[in-house]
Amino acid sequence: DWARPAGKPCQIPNSRFDFVTIPDFGGFCCRYSPNGLWVAWTSAAPNEHCIIVQSALASLDGTDLQRVPAHAGLIYDLDWAPDSNKIVVCSADRTATVWSFENKGLPRKSALVVNLSDLFKDLSPDPIAVLPAPCYIYSVRFFPQNPDLVFLAGQNGFIYVFSLVQDHP
DSSP: OOOOOTTOOOOOSSOOOOOOSSOOOBOSOEEEOTTSSEEEEEEEOSSOEEEEEEETTSOSSSSSEEEEEEESSOEEEEEEOTTSSEEEEEETTSEEEEEEOTTTTOOSSOOSSOOHHHHTSSOOOEEEEEEEOSSOEEEEEEETTEEEEEEEEETTSOEEEEESSSSOO
């Protein structure tokens, strides 16, 4: 029976993850990696639109996170590859970007002892592809059976399919 009075903003119930000095305008999406070790979400500030990645094993106080400016427009959606090594984000700037964590030393399985400061020394993902579209892109997904295929859902009602194994995606 919880209700919010009209015109009154919602309050965040627990803790705020994104501790930064610039004010955020909020985000559209938050996803755990398939292996359950990482959480990524989107954030929008006046001049940058970011993805933020944090260990799901860390204390959720915002101390161990990686903030990556990713797009010129609002980021509407993100998805993790099934192996948790890549992330794809889509934006109002009419592109989707694929980022790789493959050479970052992220653990593949849950570990009993994890030194989080070592993990976050170089967690910044590497951009591996920019996928263009003729419109805003509202949703993006890796194909579960073949993570080299990326599906984008456009504002114009079309689905765009990209292969990451071609010379020019």
